Amino acid sequence: MQLKKPIGVSLAVATAGLLGSLPTAPAAAEEAKDWEMDSTLLFYGEDGDRVKDASLMTSIRRALDEDRSFSLSLTVDALTGATPSGAVPANGVQTFTSPSGRASYDIAAGETPLDDNFLDTRVALAGNWQQSLGEAMRLNAGLSASHEYDYLHLGANVRLERDFNQRNTTLFAGAALAQDTMDPVGGVPLPLSPMQAAIPGNGGGGGYLKAGGSSESKDVYDLLIGVTQVLSRRSLLEVAYSYSQVDGYQNDPYKILSVVDPATGAPVAGPPGSGLNLYLYESRPDSRTKQSVFAEWRYAFDRDSFALSARYMTDDWGIDSQTVDARYRWNISESSYLEPHLRWYTQGAADFYRTVLFNGDPLPQHASADYRLADSDAYTVGFKYGHRTARGEFSVRLEYYHQQGDPSPGAAVGDLAGFELVPPLDAVIAQFGYKFRF
């Protein structure tokens, strides 16, 4: 059949005759866009000479149909700056051997020893597959890998969700496996061995008393189970429990502890002829079991929404932590929102955390002066602004982070009482995001 002329008018007239009139609104139908691209650029900057991170994340998601989609994401981080080495300040200049074992650096009297040989690029890739299994079940499975100079991460995860009770209740369970391999600069230091003098030159490599191999690895197993329950037309509660087991090498090979005189707090001499004070490489247990309970309550007002969550974590290293997080999403208009964010975190120290080790005390089996294992409180305050246009949605997030350790730990004897043993940390986070469909 070939129609000779446009039929639109004849058809409209015939339809008006059939229905009495035609609607005034034209048809508005579009093909749904299957691809979504989401990119964010994040700057994280700690105060002073400490860590700066620029991170570019881009992910692409493709919906194959209503039930199946996959996504791929790529993240590139560039890290610079210095981190506390774990050693404490002293009244004299302190000399340290850099991780390569080929150079040394000095820290002025009274200053917190920072290891500034910290420059790294990290590349991370993740792939994810999502699909419905029938009307009430959904499966999500993913693979991830990341690589940086001295670190390789490989992981796999799976999550299953099932709706019950007319979709008012959703049970979910997940599992993840990861293997991380460390290949520290200059080799793996023997735990609790003293820092050695640097040996310059390409053939050099002092610094460490080497442990057996040049690389170490750890295995991480995570299990998650939880439930999401619709409480009312406006509110929803999610409760989850997670269990995590980490086996293998968990030391930070660049972290050390100062050994000080128990009366004066002054550093004691290191290996004969090294010219260094005595600093021992840290030693952590090779097994860690973490458990956490998480609850989140979400409430929708007529225009805005609110989310409040709390997490309690405990592990067999003796660390207990609590997090409370609140977000209020203020929908300023149809196309833009402002979301203030408050987060508070508190943590108790690991059993083997030591600000310093005292000369003459028996050497403990495990010890670390990593500030991340110390008693600390932290808060984050910030906001996110988002604006949607016909082409896509952009967002800006600005946050300020402040972390405060115990200002006068029990180890602050003698000279140490005058120093900031666990210096506070301030950081600024700025993130720009752009998301669009095509």
Add this chain to the structure above:
Amino acid sequence: MGCPCEVLVETDAAAVARCVAGSAMAEARRIDQKFSRYQKGSVIHAIHERHGGAFRVDEETARLLDYGAALWRISDGAFDLTSGVLRHAWSFDNGRVEGHPERIPSLLARVGWRRVGWNPRTREIVLPEGMELDLGGIGKEYAVDRVADWAAANVDCPVLVNFGGDLRAVGPPPAGGAWRVGIDSPGAAGRAIKRLELKSGALATSGDAARFIEIDGKRYGHILDARTGWPPKGGPRSVTVAAETCSQAGSYSTLAMLSGADARSFLKAENVKHWLV
């Protein structure tokens, strides 16, 4: 109606949803009973019972006959309300397809709106003995439009009327911005090959991806050209068209299927939004 009929209503008030659903169900049932050729007591049944005598139809039936006559004119006779008897030459049962082309010539003798006496002024119809009248090609879309028009006039919440994949949206767009509609993938009913977002107006699909026939390795659709008794050659498996009303969308998609290999150029020339599978 021979298909799943659903009405989606987005409202906080359960009473409103129940009212819209109840009215839609009643109207769909009324139209089905009044125009089905299978229902005793239907207008179509009554016309057939006259065996060539004149029958005066009510005003609503007259409007449907006028609409069918207009499509017959527009399509140069490819669309025809009397083409139903051609089903005896083809059976499109799920999976098992049988063609009996040798029956076509004798069946064609019983097809042709030209031979029907239809007087729109007196609303009298004379259907020659041996011929059959079938409003199935336009009745479902008409029912969707009737229910949608009722909803547009009586409630102000988002409503989607969906009778077997022919659908129309009235009222404001739903909370998600648009109704999401899937077009079934050929050979896999229930798995959407294309996903559409409908804010307002209607979508109708002709051609059923799961129902086609193959003769000598050539694939034919299941909509028959009333002039030849054969399905057009080389057409798409299915055509989905967007238009203001479901009746228009359904007519465009049927006429596109009847255009066979020219379906795409026909729809382009008509400047209507369309999706071919």
